[in-house]
Amino acid sequence: MASILIVDDDEVIRTTLLDLFSERYLCHTAGTAEGALKLFEAQNYDVIITDISMPGMSGEDLLGFAKKYQPRTRVIFISGLDDRQNAERLLVKGAVGYLSKPFRLEEIEEKVTRAIESH
Secondary structure (H helix, E strand, O other): OOEEEEEOOOHHHHHHHHHHHOOOOEEEEEOOHHHHHHHHHHOOOOEEEEEOOOOOOOHHHHHHHHHHHOOOOEEEEEEOOOOHHHHHHHHHOOOOEEEEOOOOHHHHHHHHHHHHHHO
């Protein structure tokens, strides 16, 4: 079974994505990137869905950690900022997707499916 780590400081987003994916995938959630690192160190994940801006460490920092320690893990960003330059920069750094909030659940499902298939 594929595994997903959902990282966002917004509990509603975490809960919504957990509800969306938990029947098909092993899912864990974290409210901060630091919390995600603890989970990430204990388990390999196929996909990380993460916000960019969170208190403390950023989602971009989490991407760097993932690329260094689990390079096969696919990272999808979700952000309250609709910023094409930011999205392009993150994709160049190794992310496989970028969605601006609010996004349609079908969009994130499609990105996760593609990411898992390419894993």
